[in-house]
Amino acid sequence: MKFLATMLLALPAFGADGLDPAKLLKPPTDTWPTYNGDYSGRRYSTLSQINQSNVGELTVAWVAQLRTVAIKSMPLIVNGIMYLTTPDNVFALDARSGRTIWHYVRESQGDHIGQRGVGMYKDWLYFETPDCHLISLNAKDGTVRWNIELADPKQGYFATMAPLVIKDHVLVGVSGDVTDVPGFIDSIDPESGKMQWRWYTTPKPGEPGSETWPKGTDAISHGGGMAWITGTYDPESNLTYWGIGNPQPVLNGDGRKGDNLYSCSIVALDPDTGKLKWYFQPSPHDTHDWDAVQTPVLFDDVQNGVRRKLLAQGSRNGYFVVLDRTTGEHILTKPFIATNWSEGIDAHGQPRPKKEKEPKPDGALVSPGSDGATNWMAPSYDPNTGLFFLSARRLWSVFYMTAEGKAEGWAGRDRNLWAQSVLEGIDTKTGGIRWTHEIGEGENVSGMLTTAGKLLFAQDNSENLMALDPATGKTLWHVSVGGRMETSPLTFELDGRQYLLTAIQNVIFAWALPRKN
Amino acid sequence: MLAPVVFAQQQPPGPPAPVWDIPAVERGRTQFKSSCGFCHANDATGNRAPDLIRSALLSHDVNGDMIAPVIKNGRPDKEMPAFPTLSDAAIADIVVFLHKQAYDALHSAGVPNDYPLAKLLTGNAADGKAYFNGAGGCSGCHSPTGDLAGVAKRYGPVGLQQRFLYPGFGARVTATVTLRDGQKMEGRVVHHDEFEIAIIGPDGWFRSWQVNDVKAIDVHDPMTAHRALMEKYTDKDIHNLFAYLVTLQ
Numbered sequence: 209m210k211f212l213a214t215m216l217l218a219l220p221a222f223g224a225d226g227l228d229p230a231k232l233l234k235p236p237t238d239t240w241p242t243y244n245g246d247y248s249g250r251r252y253s254t255l256s257q258i259n260q261s262n263v264g265e266l267t268v269a270w271v272a273q274l275r276t277v278a279i280k281s282m283p284l285i286v287n288g289i290m291y292l293t294t295p296d297n298v299f300a301l302d303a304r305s306g307r308t309i310w311h312y313v314r315e316s317q318g319d320h321i322g323q324r325g326v327g328m329y330k331d332w333l334y335f336e337t338p339d340c341h342l343i344s345l346n347a348k349d350g351t352v353r354w355n356i357e358l359a360d361p362k363q364g365y366f367a368t369m370a371p372l373v374i375k376d377h378v379l380v381g382v383s384g385d386v387t388d389v390p391g392f393i394d395s396i397d398p399e400s401g402k403m404q405w406r407w408y409t410t411p412k413p414g415e416p417g418s419e420t421w422p423k424g425t426d427a428i429s430h431g432g433g434m435a436w437i438t439g440t441y442d443p444e445s446n447l448t449y450w451g452i453g454n455p456q457p458v459l460n461g462d463g464r465k466g467d468n469l470y471s472c473s474i475v476a477l478d479p480d481t482g483k484l485k486w487y488f489q490p491s492p493h494d495t496h497d498w499d500a501v502q503t504p505v506l507f508d509d510v511q512n513g514v515r516r517k518l519l520a521q522g523s524r525n526g527y528f529v530v531l532d533r534t535t536g537e538h539i540l541t542k543p544f545i546a547t548n549w550s551e552g553i554d555a556h557g558q559p560r561p562k563k564e565k566e567p568k569p570d571g572a573l574v575s576p577g578s579d580g581a582t583n584w585m586a587p588s589y590d591p592n593t594g595l596f597f598l599s600a601r602r603l604w605s606v607f608y609m610t611a612e613g614k615a616e617g618w619a620g621r622d623r624n625l626w627a628q629s630v631l632e633g634i635d636t637k638t639g640g641i642r643w644t645h646e647i648g649e650g651e652n653v654s655g656m657l658t659t660a661g662k663l664l665f666a667q668d669n670s671e672n673l674m675a676l677d678p679a680t681g682k683t684l685w686h687v688s689v690g691g692r693m694e695t696s697p698l699t700f701e702l703d704g705r706q707y708l709l710t711a712i713q714n715v716i717f718a719w720a721l722p723r724k725n
Numbered sequence: 726m727l728a729p730v731v732f733a734q735q736q737p738p739g740p741p742a743p744v745w746d747i748p749a750v751e752r753g754r755t756q757f758k759s760s761c762g763f764c765h766a767n768d769a770t771g772n773r774a775p776d777l778i779r780s781a782l783l784s785h786d787v788n789g790d791m792i793a794p795v796i797k798n799g800r801p802d803k804e805m806p807a808f809p810t811l812s813d814a815a816i817a818d819i820v821v822f823l824h825k826q827a828y829d830a831l832h833s834a835g836v837p838n839d840y841p842l843a844k845l846l847t848g849n850a851a852d853g854k855a856y857f858n859g860a861g862g863c864s865g866c867h868s869p870t871g872d873l874a875g876v877a878k879r880y881g882p883v884g885l886q887q888r889f890l891y892p893g894f895g896a897r898v899t900a901t902v903t904l905r906d907g908q909k910m911e912g913r914v915v916h917h918d919e920f921e922i923a924i925i926g927p928d929g930w931f932r933s934w935q936v937n938d939v940k941a942i943d944v945h946d947p948m949t950a951h952r953a954l955m956e957k958y959t960d961k962d963i964h965n966l967f968a969y970l971v972t973l974q
Contacts, residue, residue, distance in 0.1 A: 362784045364831065386831045388779050426771060430779055458834070564960065570847040571886060572960050604955045606890065608836045608883075614770035616778050618834035623883075625891035626952060648918060670918035686920060 225287050226331035226347065229375055233443055240285040240698045242438075243325055243370040244586070249440035249505040251588040252658045253699045257706035259661030262721055263675045263685045269707060269720040272306030274299060278694050279711035281325035282370060282586075285700045291328070291347065292711070295320040295338050295368075298345060303702055306716060312350035314343070319366040319383070324438070324584075324695075327371030327378055329398040334378050336367035342380055342396060354401040358382055363389050370438045371396075374448060374479045377404060381435030381450070385497075386617050388430035388456035393439075395482060405482035409433030409452045409470050417469035417487075427464040432456030433471040437501040437584055442517070445534050447476045447485055449519055451501035458497050459567045459578075459607065459622075460615035467492040472500040474521055474529075476536060486536025490523040492558050495566045496549065496607065496622070497578035498525040505589050505596065506533055509636060520636055522587055522598040524580035525549070527559050528639050542639025544582075544632060545600045548575045567607035567620045577605025578622045579651055586655030586696040588664065590678045595633040595642055597664055597678070599652045603627040627651050629669050633681055643681035655696025657708075665697040665708060673697075673710055673717075689717065742832075745825055753822025756815050760808060769826050774805065778827045789820035842882040846968055848961065853969025856962055861954060863966075866947070869973050876973045886967050891951050898948075900924055902934060903941040914944065 227241055235246040237255050245251055258266065276294045283292035283301075289309065290301040296316055300309040318338030326345075327334040332353060333345040339361040344353040358380060359365035364387030372379040378396040391409040396402070410431040411417040421428035432455050439450035455464060455471035470484075472491035477484055490500045504519050519533035526547040530539040538557035550559040565574050585599040604625040611619035629652040633642040648669030657665045664678040671692060675685040691713035698709050708719040758767045764774035777783055786792045793816050799807030811819075857863040867873050880888055898914045902922055910932060912924030922942050923933035936942065 360781065360784075363781055364784070386834060387784075426776060426779075430776075568960070569844045570960075570964055571845065573890070573955065573958055573963055575955075604891070606887065608840070610836060610840065611833055613768050614766070614776075616770060616776075616830035616833070620833065621835045623836055623887055625887070625955065626948075646919075668918060670916070670921075672918060672920060683919065688920075 227286050227328045229329055229373055232373065237701045238285075239287075240283065240700050241328060242284070242373065243282050243327070244438065244440065244503065245698060247374075247441040247443065248507065248589075249503040250507060250591075250658075251586055251656060251696065251698075252590055252660075254660045255699055255701055255706045256660040256662075257701070258659070258663065258699075258708060258719075258721060260663065260677065260684060263661070263663060265721055266685065266708070266719045267722050269705075269718040270304075270306040271718070272301055272308075272716040274714050274716070276714050277320075278692070278713045279716070280322040280694045281711075282695055283698065283709060283711070283716075284326060284328055285698070285702075285709075286328060286347075288702055289347070290709075291326050291333060292716075293323040293325055293335060294714075295323045297323075298326060298333065298335050298350060300347070300350060301716075303700070303707070303718075306718060310350040312345055312352075316341070318361045319368075321366075322368050322694075324368055325370035327373045329373045329376075329378065332398060334371040334373070334380070334396075334398070336369060336371065336380060336382075338366050338368075340365045340367045340382055342367075342371070342378075342401070344398070344401060356396070356401045358394060359384075359389075359392075363387055365389060369436050372438050372441065372448070373398065374441050377479050379439065379448065379479065383434050383436045385432060385434065385454065385456065385458055388432060388616060390429060390431060391433035391435055391453060393435050393450060393477070393482070395479065407477060407482040407484065409435060409475075411469065420467040420469045422463070422465050425463065430456055431464065431468060431471060432458075434499075435501065436499075437503060440504050440506050440519075441479065442506055442533060445517070446478060446480070447533070448479045449474060449476050449504040449506070449533065451499065451504060451521065453499035453501050454494050454497050457611075457615040457617055457619045459495055459618055459620035460609055460611060461493055461495040461566065463615055465493075468494070472498060472525075474500060474504050474519070474531070476533070488529065488531050488536055488538060489558060490521065490527055490529055490541075491525045491561075493561060494525075495561070496525070496574065498523070498576075498580055500524065501584065502582060503586060504533075505587060507589050507591065507636070509594065518636070520589070520596050522582050522596065522600070522634070524576075524583055525559065526576055526581035526600075527553075528596070528598070528634055529557065530636060530639065540639045544598060544634055544639075544641065545602055545630070546575065547581060548573075565607075567609035567622070569609055571606040571608050574605055574607050574622070576601065576603040577624050577627075578607075579603060579605075579624065579627075583653075585653055588656040588658045589636070590658040590664070592660070592662065593633070593679050594636055595678060596636050597656050597658065597666075598632045598634060599629065599654060599656065599666070600632050601627045601629040601651055603651065631656070631664075631666055631676070631681065633678065645676065645681040645683075654693040657697040657699060659699060665710075667693040671712075673712070691715065743828065746821060749818050749821045750825045752815075753818035753820070753825075756811075757819050757822055760811065761819070764805075769823055777823055778830050783823055783827055786820070786824070789817060792820050792823065793817075836883055838881050838883065840881075840883040842971070845882050845886055845964075846971060848964030848966070848968035850965070850968040850972050853965035853967065856966055857969055860957075861962070861966065862950065866950065873970070873973050877971050878974055882971075885970060886963075889966065889970055890955070890963065892948065899945045901943045901945075902939050903943075904934075905938070905940050907940070917942075917944065
């Protein structure tokens, strides 16, 4: 008996295999523990085993073919186990081989457009479903601990996003824009599943921000504003940053005159209370479905001789914005691609919409289309070059306002004509475009990753996985992978070997340098 | 928020559209207008009383199981009167009408192919013809009595507008590939990216090269002029051109 007790004491690793939320503050290189890899949203890894000098030697370490739809999720890597999702499905795989450890399935009603991954806290995973449930699973075996409904799917809500774990809060948002339902961000207790706070993305009548909606109508309570991409977090100021989606009805703003806060805005919230600290709205009074949900990326820099804590977003409407992330003070707004919808940038740094480019019954030619000048595809920031990398597109579309009478739901739609996609390196000090790399006609849907190996990983529109030089945008390596990467690449180190992980449709490729032994 | 990746697939996937009993919908519309329209608006989008299209009650209702009792009994706490004299059949019609209204709102994220010509026909055909022959440069490639003869008969109105703005990916892009030895190969482009060019030649054979392995690639893309026009068009130009093309019956 004494012998057994000694044995147990000698195995401290057991019981410590979950994810301590404190570890998220300084993510070690052997994990990818949250949607963006770390809280900053930079998708920059300090790993450099794979670098410019040897990227041409990259080889396939293993391949996992999942019998599922295209993977749009960011896998998490924790303690050599990978967790990834598709709608209704969570998979745990061995990160050394790609073999399945367990597979959780729960069929559901609701929009199955995509699933972007799980959040993790200690031994538990958090998974959103098409019918708008949040499910906590045991990371060891995929069994359900609890299952709560975040919003009523019958009213048009569904859920796709990867939860963000901050301390003992699981932050979640939901989706839904075919009905005019209000958006919100919830903080859920990771142990009990109880709601800690809810922040509605549109104010109640009389609250600050309500003056940007018409008075005496139901517009403000049906104003939409979904938070459907995972936010970021600055532990030092204890603020979490989220992009908020489009107002409702989507293409017709006649019934919601005003700027429609906090739709199409970047917001800073206290994760402990859900209180709004500041906001900035890149798309006031949107009528083109240009969510501002794109990742608010956090980095520090010296601007005009002063060290500043910054936040940058490449917004779906075609504008790159940089803010002071402590105060929300606007620093710069610059177009990252040509557009034709704005009459210019106002004193607050907001591009103001042209009335004549709102959707019209006889059609209005607008660039970009509703799919945006960029979209959910993850950007990346490289501290070595100070560049912000964005997947962008020149997209032309005709917007039709089809509804008559009071607009509800979409109330119209645009029809795409043509698009040309590019990858860009944007100078965060000036907003100027340092380099542009054309990647083909159509719309790119892949995110990006940069590493200390001076590599930028991305995909073009011809199914080529590529490594570029972040400083110049020049191609250093490519391979035709026969499918689209509908998520973002990630990297981690395991057994002393750096892996690059890319999900190509339903197939996961793990790339690494050839083994020397 | 929807973001279709493939251009052709504009409608979100989902269950097949329900088959509506249109006479019942129309009876329900009339009945709703006379009994409910004063407070809820004739199209049920709300007036003095709430918007029913956006109501949780309607979204949870199955064949009137939730709505019918409310119509019959009213909501005294919210000052809604009861309608005890409405027949079950009349209430059933109202329920079908409400579900049709909500379905239409939920599925308004699309431009129907039968979108009416009258809505699009806001331009001036004579100005459109002048643009076609002048500033637009269209007559450089197209002729109203040649390739465009009867073009308005070949497409629905919204299809015609889309089609003249950008005829799309079906366009016949060709290329001349000059090999290192100077030999020139011509054909229809089936793939062209940063790394590879592939064509199908006049003999029907597929041939591909690494871009780095050839001397030159000259691409002939007939869509170039259409893309350049997008940078120049005003919406008025577009509507005038459309009005002109509609006359090419």
